[in-house]
Amino acid sequence: MSFNNLHFSLDKIELETFKDFLRKVDINYWENEYENSIYRKKIPIPTLQKNFIILIDRYELFELLSLLDFDSENKGFLTFKDLDGKISLN
Numbered sequence: 001m002s003f004n005n006l007h008f009s010l011d012k013i014e015l016e017t018f019k020d021f022l023r024k025v026d027i028n029y030w031e032n033e034y035e036n037s038i039y040r041k042k043i044p045i046p047t048l049q050k051n052f053i054i055l056i057d058r059y060e061l062f063e064l065l066s067l068l069d070f071d072s073e074n075k076g077f078l079t080f081k082d083l084d085g086k087i088s089l090n
Helices: 012-024 027-033 058-068
Strands: 043-046 053-056
Touching: 012 058, 027 043, 027 058, 043 058, 053 058
Parallel strands: none
Antiparallel strands: 043 053
């Protein structure tokens, strides 16, 4: 999965764990914790590499959750089936 300038290569279990982690993020806590940070993005996503943390903002968190929500119906987004006529791939 690619998101912004990040690429995630996850197996099924890792993907489910990642989704669960994102659902449990306390946005208000992190925004308050880092309210005086010089960085605009305040929500940390830890990685296995100790010297690397991904920072996102609340809108990116919502986008990620929406992107990973495979189970819900349509979610208000268009699919290729919603488009009439032929689709040109060029």
